[in-house]
Amino acid sequence: MASISIVFLVLSITFVAGRAQPNEPSRVRLGTSLTYPTSWPSPSHRFAFGFYPQGSGFAVGIWLVGMDTNITVVWTANRDDPPVTSKASLDFTKDGKLVLRTEQGPEQVIASGAKGPASYAVMNDSGNFVLYKNDSKITWQSFDSPTDTILQGQTLVAGAELASSLNEGDHSTGRFHLRMQTDGNLVSYPGNSGDAVSDAYWNTGTSGSGNNPHDFRFDLYLNSTGGLNLVNQSNSATVFIVNNFLISSGESNVNLNNDNNTIYRATLDVDGIFRLYSHTYDENRNVYLLLSTLRYSCDVYGFCGFNSFCTQNADQSNCHCLPGHDFVDPNRRTLGCERNFSEAGCTGGKGNAAFYNISTMENMVWGDIPYFDEIMSKEDCKSSCLEDCNCDAALFYGNSCQKQKFPLRYLRTSSNHTAFLKVGSIPKKPRLPVASDTVVITSKTAMVQIVLETLGFTVFSCVALAIFGRFIFKIRVLRYQRLLKNGNLGLPEELKRATNSFKEELGKGSFGAVYKGTLNQGKKLVAVKRLEKLVEEGEREFRAEMRAIGRTHHRNLVRLLGFCAEDSKRLLVYEYMSNGSLADLLFGAILRPDWTERLRIALDVARGILYLHEECEAPIIHCDIKPQNILMDDCWNAKISDFGLAKFLMPDQTRTFTGARGTRGYVAPEWHKNIPISVKADVYSYGIVLLEIVCCRKNIDLNASAAEEIVLSSWAYKCFAARDLYKLVIGEEVDIMSLEKMVKVGLWCIQEEPALRPSMKSAVLMLEGITEIPVPPCPTTPSM
CATH class of the missing domain: 3.50.4.10 (Hepatocyte Growth Factor)
Structure with missing residues (x-):
């Protein structure tokens, strides 16, 4: 601790009562409801809990009451949810939960007891909204989950952070955050930066490197006199850090005191600067800026955005x-x-x-x-x-x-x-060109002519499309009749002969093995999949695969030629993929495919998934994207196979509930959380596969040369953050720009929150270089 040139003080915090004791706080009883514009005030009426206006609706939070209708929001519940209407209500239910009920959707829990059911709630004069148990012990409090502000008497514990608001009128998560790091340093970062050292734009400089890590494990505490302290819980020592702040140019004579007519708050403002304010509750009710971590917004990294x-x-x-x-x-x-x-x-x-x-x-x-x-x-x-x-x-x-x-x-x-x-030198075409001149047609004859021509063209187009559709339908009917005549979709005995009694196994898929076979007197090679699980389970998976492949047709999806269903026997006949799977190519080949080939394969797989998600009649979630299910044809084109676990969405659906599916190491985190699954689950799996294509190794490799390299996704982010991407492809000649592009897309795809992952269309555009790729945040390490 001697290396830190800051005076350590013994923590001694007392709250001085300089005025009459306020009335006992009013308890919020079970079964109580709250609607706008009513609120639950603190005894002094300086703080209130309830609905406050935000945008075109309302949000739930805590605010400091100012003069007239002015308020200062200090905490917001579920801050990234959309605003609610004036008809929303807060209900303190009989089972001790604070629930938000709206007309837009299901109820949302705002607060519930983590240490037992709540019996009553109180909006305290400290600005802390608390749920108490029957024995008057705290079971939940707003002070434990700060948003962009801490108030006097509140602590930002080690490992926690404040996140700025989006703007002055929208208190959803903004572009900057302030983290109380476990190394003892209080640091400001831009949002989604990954918290790399090079991204920090302000810090207290109190990180340590002693033998005992607990010597540097501080909490940030704002005391009742407006003093900001780093409190070490292991030895009760305090680092007074006010001197690390800049005195605001407008407030040269800062006076921190414990006057009970003054409330202090420290806020990470929308511009990314951490500031200390005081609110006086005399006859003027003034707000003063006392301290500021930076003098100008221009000193904040990312204040002005890209370019x-x-x-x-x-x-x-x-x-x-x-x-x-x-x-x-x-x-x-x-x-x-x-x-x-x-x-x-x-x-x-x-x-x-x-x-x-x-x-x-x-x-x-x-x-x-x-x-x-x-x-x-x-x-x-x-x-x-x-x-x-x-x-x-x-x-x-x-x-x-x-x-x-x-x-x-x-x-x-x-x-x-x-x-x-x-x-x-050539301007980009505008996104929405606006015509400079407007042509006005006043002649009735001309208007009738335009209507007739438009109607005639529409009728002609419909007739042409109907004829074309009929023609295509007949061709397909004739083709399948020919297949039936030749025996390609014959009985199990005929397929048994075609595969030489299922002798040559090509590989194992979900719920069945795949065998090599020939049809049409040996002229056509096929792959025959035989479901081997229990009849009821195989029946379900068989129908899922039939529904999926039967209505898809894309150059990057394995084509289904036919099927057989007789009694309990279930057989599928696919086109034959002569060059095995992507897993064989990446993990089993002596020579790695060259860089250009890997980039092309990554795009092939992405386009196949994009077709399933957005270009089918109804979206299909594959649920089992992995290298073993990506096959290579004669020309080394990658094609997605094995739809045995596929999940279908109705045309108006974006997500669905389903049981756990997929393969360990490739499944998205939401599979383990019992929440609805969307197409973003496939995006996560694709992100893992993309990183495997980049490095030609499996996502989990227990034989890796270093412990940090065992989990590929975690190692890839460390290399990216440290600017050491070359470590992922040591010994290869690769294009460094496309390497960075593929790694960044992969890291975006494996974000823990599905909303942060790009759609497959966006992923394709980023891989093709059509859209720019922002810097990805650190992903959560997948479960092994």
């Missing part, structure tokens, strides 16, 4: 786009910028230099991982980026040239740095 930088004009922080970029939303400039020009093609790694101009910016730097870092002159750096089709921007410092692709993040001013930005 934009911040300038400071007095106390006003302004965001500006890089050359060749426009704001994503001109009304919300902190969301960042996007390119306003079209990209040129790329051949053999060389770009079309005549298509671009170089814009130079002095004293500008950013915080991304360069894919190229070499020693060269400034002019060579500029021309090298211009000619390199992978380069969107280059940073020159000293004698170093670092190349980077868009988007750029954490842009800020820094002396002696020169930025070269590549700007295209």
Whole structure:
């Protein structure tokens, strides 16, 4: 602890009562209900719990009551749920739960006793809403789950964090968070940054490296006099950290006291800056800014979003786009910028230099991982980026040239740095073109003519489509009649002869083995799957596979040629895939497939899943995406097989309940949580497969050379965060940009929260390089 140059004080906290004791808090009894605009106030009426206006509706939370109708929200329940209507109610049920009931959907539990059923609730003068048991012991309190604020007397425990609000009028989770780390350091990060050291933009500098880790395990505590302290629970020592803050320029004479007419709160504001405020409850009811971790919003990483930088004009922080970029939303400039020009093609790694101009910016730097870092002159750096089709921007410092692709993040001013930005000469087509002139038709004859022509064209199109559909239907009927005539869909005995009594086994699938066979006098190779489980279970899986494959047709899905159902025998006849499975190719082959081949296979699999999710008559969740179920045809095209576990969604469904399915190591976390399953479960499995394609190894490898490499998904994120992606493909020549692209897509796909995972359409667009890929947050390590 001697290495920390901060004075340690003994924790001694007392609450001084400088005025008359308030009335006993009013208890909220079981069976009580609350609707807007009523609320449950604290005894002094300084705090209230209930519904407060947010957007076009209302949210549930706690607020400080100000003058007139002004309120300061200090806590929000289920903050990322959409606002509710004025008809919503809060019910304190007979079983001791606080439940939100709305017209939009099922009831939501706001609070329930973790240490036993609650008997009553109280909105305390501390700003803490508490559920008490019969013995007056706390069973739940809002202080245990802070959102963006801690109040005097409240603790932010080690490992917990505050998350900023989205904006002043929307208290859902915003873009920044403040984490009380277990190493003793209080640190501010941008949201979804992965909490890497390089992403931190403010910290107390109180992390330690002693022999006893508990010496540095602090909690953040705001005491009754407005003092912010790091409290060590193991030895009751306190680090007073007010001096680590900047005194606000508008409040040079800060006076922290324990006046009972003053309430203190520390809030991570929407701009990412942690600030300390005081609220006085005299006749004026003023709010003062006392302390601030940073002076300007421009000092916050990510304040201006991708491809934009911040300038400071007095106390006003302004965001500006890089050359060749426009704001994503001109009304919300902190969301960042996007390119306003079209990209040129790329051949053999060389770009079309005549298509671009170089814009130079002095004293500008950013915080991304360069894919190229070499020693060269400034002019060579500029021309090298211009000619390199992978380069969107280059940073020159000293004698170093670092190349980077868009988007750029954490842009800020820094002396002696020169930025070269590549700007295209052809504008990007607008997303929603607006006609500059409007043609008004006033002639009745012309209007009748237009209506008749439109109607005629519509009728003609319908007739043509009907004829075409009839033609296709007849072709398919004739084809299957021919198959029946030739015996391709014959009885089990005939399929037994076709497979030489099921002699040559190709592999095992879910609920059955697959055998090689021949039809049409040996001219057509097929794969015959024989279900081997119990009759009732096999019947269910058989019908599932028939429903799935029978109504799908895509170049990246294995094609079903026919089936046989007689008594308890269940047989499926597929096209024969001559080159085995992707598992054989990745894990069993002597030579790895080259990088270009792996990228193509990854796209094949993604397009097949995209077809199942979005292009079928009704969405299909495969439920068992893994390398063993991805087969390779004669031309090494990847095709998804084995729909035995598939789950179907009705046309108006987006999720469904179902029993546990899939293979360990590939199943999404929601399978273990007894919550509805959506197509995002397949996205998770695809993310694992994508990382396996990148590294040519299994997700779980107990024989890995190092303990950190056992779980591939966890190791991949560590390599990405440390800028060591080359470790994933040691000994191979790969394109570093496509490697980073595949790893980033894989990490987004395996996020624990399904909402954070991209759709398969988005994944395909990111892999194809059509859309940009933001930096993924750290995923949760999958269960082994």
